[in-house]
Amino acid sequence: MTLTDPRSDPRTGEHVIERVVFSEADLANRIGEIGREIAAAAPADEEILLIGMLKGSFLFLADLARAIPRPVKLDFMVAASYHAGTVSSGEVTLKYRPDTSLEGRFVVIVEDIIDSGTTLKRLLPVFEAQKPAHLEVCALLHKRLVALDPPARWVGFDAPPGFLVGYGLDFAEQFRNLPYVGVLQSDAG
Ligand code: IMP
Ligand code: MG
Numbered sequence: 001m002t003l004t005d006p007r008s009d010p011r012t013g014e015h016v017i018e019r020v021v022f023s024e025a026d027l028a029n030r031i032g033e034i035g036r037e038i039a040a041a042a043p044a045d046e047e048i049l050l051i052g053m054l055k056g057s058f059l060f061l062a063d064l065a066r067a068i069p070r071p072v073k074l075d076f077m078v079a080a081s082y083h084a085g086t087v088s089s090g091e092v093t094l095k096y097r098p099d100t101s102l103e104g105r106f107v108v109i110v111e112d113i114i115d116s117g118t119t120l121k122r123l124l125p126v127f128e129a130q131k132p133a134h135l136e137v138c139a140l141l142h143k144r145l146v147a148l149d150p151p152a153r154w155v156g157f158d159a160p161p162g163f164l165v166g167y168g169l170d171f172a173e174q175f176r177n178l179p180y181v182g183v184l185q186s187d188a189g
Helices: 024-041 058-067 118-128
Strands: 017-022 048-054 072-080 093-096 106-114 134-142 154-158 181-184
Touching: 017 024, 024 058, 024 134, 024 154, 048 058, 048 118, 058 072, 058 106, 072 118, 106 118, 118 134
Parallel strands: 048 072, 048 106, 106 134, 134 154
Antiparallel strands: 017 181, 072 093
């Protein structure tokens, strides 16, 4: 263990990832499947527009975009609902909304994880108002604590209880660069 190991807590240098939940290979296989499904689901005359919810979806979005064997356009949405801890504040702050038109497009909102569902419940009506031909949600992980209406059309994996980090997911901005999804030790932070 060294201080440069991305699994370590930068304050103490201690390894704080309890276990790997989804490995790099698990992620790559599942994202390949989802990419092919999205390509097949979008009507041929509709452009696919992926909207990544930053920051957590940045790696998922990058891999998913490359797994879709069709042209895609990309934009981003920046919303914050977690501030520093592991519990949602319940508020959703919009910091950037896409300036690409959604109208007539096959729009896929790309989320890292659905936890309380607050972020999507707040944002889906904002997207719907822009009259996409289709509006779908693709989440890498779903904690299955809430049922969204409509449900997320694509979910990579059901998430186990606990606070997950890695592959875009952070704890206080740390661990986003882990290549896998792991569970944080419950006494960390
Ligand atoms: P919501 O509670 O469904 O609104 O989740 C909003 C955001 O909280 C997600 O997009 C993540 O960025 C973050 N989040 C929720 N659960 C976790 C977790 O277990 N680890 C890291 N981030 C999380
Ligand atoms: Mg986050």
